[in-house]
Every structure is written in structure tokens, then in C-alpha cells.
Amino acid sequence: MATIKDVAAEAGVSVGTVSKVLRQVNVKEKNYKKVMDAIEKLDYRMNAYAQVLRTSRTFTIAIIVPDLTNPFFCALVCYVEQILGAIGYRLLLCNSQYNEGREKHYIEMVRQNMVDGLIALSYANLEEYEKIDFPFVSIDRNFGNHVTCVSCDNEAGGRLAAKVLLEKGCRKPVYLHNGVRSGDIRKRWTGFKSVFDEAGINVKRINFGNETTLTNTRIHLIGEELERLVSSDAFDFDGIFTSSDVVALVVKKKLEQLGFAIPEEVQLIGYDGLREMNIGDYYVSTIVQPVKNIAMACVENLLNQIDKKPYQKRIRLSVSFGDGGTTK
């Protein structure tokens, strides 16, 4: 395994300079690049145990996600681990399974200094988060002005979906969603609605229930609910926008089963940008969240907090449209 001396020799700098880069102390831009290139070339990893003994840090970050079986959360964890691994940090994985008790437990663990910082994608509105006084980045959910919140522009995402559907000829749009989620995610609806309002087109919204967890059973119920709407002639739409790709896929399958042609009769746009097997085609046309950029923004911000450097409190990332064949 490469040592710090090997890195110094490869970079043509002193061991002290390498050490500074590793400890994120300011060094000359030129030397920083040399050292980072050498680290990458030699696949150098810091000796974690020695670090803990030398510093008060554990060089471990915890991430709380609600459900790792959801491909979006899985991709997020994957990128965070990759980015942390490259700079000698470890990732403790905390899968809350949408359980408040579990989330509380994990927060307590961080409080007890078992890790240096926390990234959380919370689905529980826990006051514990608001009281956090250690390095912490929240994804999507806003826990007040003192907590960093990284999110995508949900309102722009809703507007983008509406613009695409409008351009492609939809005149009877509907937003299908499940779960009462955090304030920011609700903006997908307000953004979507605003575009059709401006165009003078009536837009509907249907809530498939307030349960956020998308288990197999829940998904089955969404399909049944949709079937009821169709059979009672309450389904008269030519453009659908859903709160997530998981919901969009259920809707697509059920409508096709009921004889609707997609995208010819009904166009469909989901949210998240999920791909089959995580690497293939988009499941459906979708508003793509930049998962890798979210992961990078979280890690960078958290490290700045840990190193007591300046950091932003609000980070808002852009979304884009991905064609998955369910739009014309």
C-alpha cells in the first residue's frame, strides 16, 4: 500500500505538504494539484487508525436514508461513499426504514462522537434535527436557518414537467402524488400548476394517500385506485406528472393494462431520473435529479463544517428533463 512518503516522492513535494493537503490546510494551488494527482495515481489511502489516534476525529461520516431499496437513495449513498472513500473518510450507513425511533437513535450516535458529521435525508419531522449543533447537512428538508439544506429546485422541476407536456400538446393535465412530504417537495405541484395556470388550462391533482413509504402493498393500492378512477370515468387526462418515478412506473403499467396507449393517448412524466438496473434506460420520461452533484455538494459542505471553514447554508441544484419514451 502506498505511504505518505510515496505520495510526496510522486508529487515532488515534501511530506509536510502532503500532510497539509490531507488535513485540508491551505497549500499553493499548484502543489495541491500535484498531491491530489499523486494520491489518485498511487490509490493512496490515509491510515485511518493512526489518524484517529493523532486527532480527535473518527474520519467517519454517517448518512441517514429512509429506504435503501429505493434506487434514488441507493444511488445517493453510492456516490457519497465514493467521494468520501477518495479522501480517506468512511461511511456509516443508517437506513431508517422511515422509522422515527431509528432516526433518533442515529442522531444520538452522532452526538456521542461516534462520527464526525451527519448527512440526513429525513422523512420524520424530528425536533432533534433542529437542535443539532455538530456538522450536519440535510437533504431536501429545511430544518431552519442554522442547518445546511441541499435540495434540487422542486418548483423548477414542476414547471419543467408542465412545459414539456404543454409543448407536446397536453391540454388535460393531472398531478398524481403520494405522501404528504416536506414543504419543498410540494413545490413540484405549485411549479407544475403555475405553468398551466398561465396558459389558461385547468390542471387537476390526485393524492394517492398520505403514506410516503412505497412498499409492494402500497404500490398495489395505487394501481387499484387508478383502476377505480378509470372505471368510474373520472380519468380524463392526456398528460400525467407524478411525484416520483416509482409512482410513474405503477401508473404506466396499470394504464397500459387498461388499454391506454402511452405516449399516444396519455403522456407521462415521473420525477427522480431513475434508470433500469440503475444503468440502463430511464424507466419513464422524467425530471432528472443530479444525484452525483447532490452527493458532492453534501460532502463538500460537511467537510467545510468539520474543518470550521466558511460554508453555504442553502444549496439549490438544477434539474433536467430525461426522455424515457412515455412522452411524444
Add this chain to the structure above:
Amino acid sequence: MATIKDVAAEAGVSVGTVSKVLRQVNVKEKNYKKVMDAIEKLDYRMNAYAQVLRTSRTFTIAIIVPDLTNPFFCALVCYVEQILGAIGYRLLLCNSQYNEGREKHYIEMVRQNMVDGLIALSYANLEEYEKIDFPFVSIDRNFGNHVTCVSCDNEAGGRLAAKVLLEKGCRKPVYLHNGVRSGDIRKRWTGFKSVFDEAGINVKRINFGNETTLTNTRIHLIGEELERLVSSDAFDFDGIFTSSDVVALVVKKKLEQLGFAIPEEVQLIGYDGLREMNIGDYYVSTIVQPVKNIAMACVENLLNQIDKKPYQKRIRLSVSFGDGGTTK
């Protein structure tokens, strides 16, 4: 948060009895059940920091997987985390990205007592694994008699795929695979072949290249290779078995694009049991690996090693067939 006293009160036993259960010391079957029920009801979590101070343990397990974007590895990690979380253990996630250097680094970390044990799904044939003298469970890959290996019965999986295809009328079978993987996974082919050999039916095998990593680029190449086979009339099969569901999905899409009717003209069986979005339908008909059982077997075996209790060295789990619509 529930304390050990709350658990004792709920279970109607002494704090000492709860403590014994938590430390995995033998207690009466009846009391064990009472305590476990109370732990579940109260969602009791052991105070991790206090434990580390009290014992020499870190109550942390590391898992090495080659690629978290692969839904099979993702599901495995998810279940391992769930099972560990329920008994007060934490999970350190190590995503090797098929990189030997990263795997070595993670092994070194475990050696340095940063964690109590290691579960690894290795794609690198590292001698470091053979030398491991701490609690360690290997999935699929056999690192010698002293290392626990948990695997599914790959030969039975291959035989099962062949039996299904044979029963459903296939007479021109082929095995499509990618990557030169560990000895045990090769048995999917030997099992598949043996059934057709016995039936006196000729069976082909096509290797899509020795690269195991299934990136977007690799998947694209598999599609191109298949297209070449078809256009050169070298593709004359009515039953396909693939080494993984990821490969099966590429094959399905490409063949459909080329005008083949699946399952009418060509039937297709993959391997792993992956579902759309991890919770929906199977992507393709498939040999289902019992991911949850694999996770449970790994954790149970590792804890026995940590607690210096007797443990098995070879654990072989059964597979089953899952109908995903690509067989008749």
C-alpha cells in the same frame, strides 16, 4: 429513547437478564423471547458509545461489495444493515468499485480493529483474504477451508433454468455470460449444461467478454455483440439463460428491437431475481437468489465468530424460479 430499565419492565424480567440477552449470554428460552419482544416493541437500541467503553468491541461490521449501483448488491447491503441495526450493530459500507486497491485498504482497516468483523463479496482474488485471522464471512467466493463461505447453490440454479426451459419446449438452448468469475459461479453453466446433456440436446455457450463490471458502456457492447451474432445468422436459439439479470435485460431489449418475439420465439431466463425499482415485477424470468437469507446467514455466522461460538464453514442456500414473463 427506551432504556435497558424500560425493556426489563416491559418484559417483566430483571435488568441483569436483559443485559445477558444483549451480551448474547445464554438465558432461558422463555426469558429470551420476552426480552426480544420488549426490545422490538420499545424499539430499544443499545447505547453504542457506552458499549465501546465497556468492551473492546466497536459494534461495527464492515461490508465490502463491488458495486452498489447493482441492485443485487444494494439489496444485500440493505438487508445486512437492517439485521445488524436490530441488534445494536452498525454497518460500515465499503464499495470497492471492483478495485483491488480499495479492497486491500478495507481489509487493512478491519485488521486495525476499526470494526469487529467483515463480510465481503470480493471480485478480486486477493491473497489478503486468505490470510485473514479475524471474524470474516465471504459471499460466493471460496477462500479456503478456514474461511466461512456463504453461497447459493449455483449448480442447482443452472439446472433449474435448464429444466424450466426444457419443460417449456426449448430445444436450442444457449448460455450467455460475461466475466470470468469465481469457480462457484461457473457452476451455473455446468448445471445448465448437465440437464441438456442428459436430454441429449446440444447446448451452446457464448462469452460476452471477461470484464465483470457492467457499466453502461459494457452493456452497450453486449447489445452490439448480440446484434452482430443475429446479423451473421449465428443466432439460432429458442432458449437463453444468462449469468445475471442485468445481462438478461440487455438481451431482451436488443432481441425485441431486432424483431424477436419473447417468449413466443425465444424464451429467456436471467439470474439473481431482481425486481423493477427493487419492489415491482421481475425484470425477466429469473433464478431467484434469496438475498434476505444470504444476509441473515452472513450476520449470524459472523456474530458467532465474534462471540467465539461454534460456526459452520460452508453455508449453501437454495434458489428458486421466478416468472418474469420472458418464459411461456
